[in-house]
Amino acid sequence: EAGVAQSPRYKIIEKRQSVAFWCNPISGHATLYWYQQILGQGPKLLIQFQNNGVVDDSQLPKDRFSAERLKGVDSTLKIQPAKLEDSAVYLCASSLFPQGTRYEQYFGPGTRLTVT
C-alpha cells in the first residue's frame, strides 16, 4: 500500500515570498491533516479535513496560511507571505476514520521549509 506522498521535500525561500506544499493521502483515507513541526517541538495541528470539508482550523494562522482539499483527495497548503518563524517541517497525515480509540494517523515524509 502506498503511503502518504508529499512534495517538495525541501524548499528554501526568502521572507515575504509565497510557497505551496502538496499532499496525496493514502487511498480511501477520508481524513487529512496538516501539521507544523518546528525544530525541537512536537507536531502542531494546523488544519484537519474530513473529505473536502474543514473540521478544525483553530490553529491555522489564517492571515497568511491557507489550505484546500478539492475533491476530497489531494490537498495543498499555502503560505503567503512567509515569515522567518515559518521555518519548519510541514507534515501531512491521513487516517481512515477520525473517531474511535484505535485509529492511526499515517504521516508523509514532510516538507522542510527554510525561510531566509
Place this chain on the structure above:
Amino acid sequence: RKEVEQDPGPFNVPEGATVAFNCTYSNSASQSFFWYRQDCRKEPKLLMSVYSSGNEDGRFTAQLNRASQYISLLIRDSKLSDSATYLCVVNRLNQAGTALIFGKGTTLSVSS
C-alpha cells in the same frame, strides 16, 4: 498549562537498560492516548496505543492513569535501534470526532 507535557530529556542509557518516559495531559475529556516514535529527520510513526488496563508490546509497556492524567512508556532491554524521540499523543474532541495533540517529545539515546 500545555495540553501535553513531557520531559524532553535527553535520556542517555547503555544497551540493555530499562528506561521510562512520563507524560501528563490537561484535558480530562481526552479518551485516546498513543506513543509515537520519530527518528531523526523522519516522520512520526505509531509505536503503540495506550489502554486503560495498560498494554505491552514486546519490550514496550504503556500505562495510563486517568485519575492523575498521566501516561507512561517503559522500554526494557534497550537496543541501539531504540534511539529516537518518543512523542506522547492525546486526542482532543472536535467537530469531526477527534484530533491529535502531540507533546514535544522525549529524546532517547542508547549507547553500546
